[in-house]
Amino acid sequence: MTKAFFDHISTTPLDPRVFEAMRxxxxxxxxxxxxxIHDQGQAALRAVDQARAxxxxxxxxxxxxxxxxxxxxESNNLAVLGxxxxxxxxxxxxxxxxVEHFSVxxxxxxxxxxxxxxxxxxxxxxxxxxxxxxxxxxxADTALLSVMHANSEIGTIEPVLPIGRIAKEAGVTFHVDxxxxxxxxxxxxxxxxxxxxxxxxxxxxxxxxxxxxxxxxGTKVAPRTFGGFQEMGYRxxxxxxxxxxxxxxxxxxxxxxxxxxxxxxxxLGKTLWDGLATIPMLHYTGHPSERLPGHVSFWVEHVEGESxxxxxxxxxxxAASGSACSSNLRGHDEEDLVAxxxxxxxxxxxxxxxGSITFSLGKGNTADEVRSALDALPGIVERxxxxxxxxxxxxxxxxxxx
Amino acid sequence: xxxxxxxEKVMDHFMNPRxxxxxxxxxxxxxxxxxxxxxMMRLYxxxxxxxxxxxxFRTFGCGAAIASSSMLTEMIKGKTVDEARAITNQHxxxxxxxxxxxxxxxxxxxxxxxxxxxxxxxxxxxx
Numbered sequence: 001m002t003k004a005f006f007d008h009i010s011t012t013p014l015d016p017r018v019f020e021a022m023r024x025x026x027x028x029x030x031x032x033x034x035x036x037i038h039d040q041g042q043a044a045l046r047a048v049d050q051a052r053a054x055x056x057x058x059x060x061x062x063x064x065x066x067x068x069x070x071x072x073x074e075s076n077n078l079a080v081l082g083x084x085x086x087x088x089x090x091x092x093x094x095x096x097x098x099v100e101h102f103s104v105x106x107x108x109x110x111x112x113x114x115x116x117x118x119x120x121x122x123x124x125x126x127x128x129x130x131x132x133x134x135x136x137x138x139x140a141d142t143a144l145l146s147v148m149h150a151n152s153e154i155g156t157i158e159p160v161l162p163i164g165r166i167a168k169e170a171g172v173t174f175h176v177d178x179x180x181x182x183x184x185x186x187x188x189x190x191x192x193x194x195x196x197x198x199x200x201x202x203x204x205x206x207x208x209x210x211x212x213x214x215x216x217x218g219t220k221v222a223p224r225t226f227g228g229f230q231e232m233g234y235r236x237x238x239x240x241x242x243x244x245x246x247x248x249x250x251x252x253x254x255x256x257x258x259x260x261x262x263x264x265x266x267x268l269g270k271t272l273w274d275g276l277a278t279i280p281m282l283h284y285t286g287h288p289s290e291r292l293p294g295h296v297s298f299w300v301e302h303v304e305g306e307s308x309x310x311x312x313x314x315x316x317x318x319a320a321s322g323s324a325c326s327s328n329l330r331g332h333d334e335e336d337l338v339a340x341x342x343x344x345x346x347x348x349x350x351x352x353x354x355g356s357i358t359f360s361l362g363k364g365n366t367a368d369e370v371r372s373a374l375d376a377l378p379g380i381v382e383r384x385x386x387x388x389x390x391x392x393x394x395x396x397x398x399x400x401x402x
Numbered sequence: 403x404x405x406x407x408x409x410e411k412v413m414d415h416f417m418n419p420r421x422x423x424x425x426x427x428x429x430x431x432x433x434x435x436x437x438x439x440x441x442m443m444r445l446y447x448x449x450x451x452x453x454x455x456x457x458x459f460r461t462f463g464c465g466a467a468i469a470s471s472s473m474l475t476e477m478i479k480g481k482t483v484d485e486a487r488a489i490t491n492q493h494x495x496x497x498x499x500x501x502x503x504x505x506x507x508x509x510x511x512x513x514x515x516x517x518x519x520x521x522x523x524x525x526x527x528x529x
Contacts, residue, residue: 302462304440304441304462304463304464304467305464306464306465307416307463307464307465307468310413310416310465311417314417386422387419387422387460387461387462387468388460388461388462389433389442389443389444389460389461389462390437390442390462391462392424392444392460
């Protein structure tokens, strides 16, 4: 049976070339970059500096503007909490879109508790933020605006260029979470007027446990971890050298190859998108064209998401659901089961929110794998519908009405 | 075959659910849950001389919801009305070799479905 992984938005497989670049830093080169008085420390410092330059090059930044972190969550926390504090006591207002990742949304909890006012910008049916709404939301006391570059659940690419210009005019620090987009589509800080950009290595064929925050020169950010003077004082703690090296290697590859990857993903994504159209009562989510390459998301009437994913997995097809029902299976109690805030935000009726499915393709996927998914889906949909009382009622209504 | 967070029993009942369907002119029908909450179950009972002689279901929901529905129908067939009413969500969950903490509500739905169907039966057959 073919095993096809279509959940690259959750993580990507490590590129073997990245692994080779990392390998020496597990065993032979174990130095601490802060102990650069000797050869081992110097080798580590050079490796971290090189990775910093490689990550910077991916987004058109200077090496000195890249702070390594443990991943996107830490970068987002540092951006939101650090920039809010860095803006000074007079600025107590933060603006975010309603489709931001949990690591932005939940970082607002301590801010609210500390008396900050938060404005949450609504999105349209495609998940897009309206730049005019941003303009209206920004105030003299706004410390930070945070809008993601692309949404992992529905694939929509946000208009960060016009939004960034508005933030710049207003003199508001602008944070862009580029976790889902960096390494897949161009992210250029020479073009996007962002002050802070979140990057995650394992989302572009790098290792888990490595991320970065771009800080435009002059941006005021207060640290969230306290200790030594690593990472220019923004992030204390010995660097995860092998992972940082891996992030640099992955950034280098992405910079060189992302155009070819995107072409491949766009082609496969179109095959999948078009093939799905034969399934009755299937609805695509997100923007039809302004979306990540190879990202296909949808929901199917009268079909519950987790059940569909379990059957797909049995057929060797691994995809994801925006449904809290499946994503929070390891939650502590049923309070953790909430409908996806993103799907709610784009107006998907709550009675089918549990049916949302995300296929996120990667550079290693093949046309045969896409075909296997398209072959498996109609039968599973039919099988689950045959079991569903809501579908039975629908059919009876059709007979009566027809 | 166990997969992910579910026991082998849950996966078996999910992949091969028993007693899916409906009973024409059922003696009791129970419907619980709400698709808005992610799951909904409809249970049909055939009752003869105080015995549940047949049970069928349709469920919209996750793996645990479908497995709980299937297991419930197996458990109540051949039971008296009183015995069927005494089945709790814990019985259903235990019979499935346990459910993840966040999925306990699926077994609760099964318990409520049988009570709702038996209430319907009692209403239709007073005394």
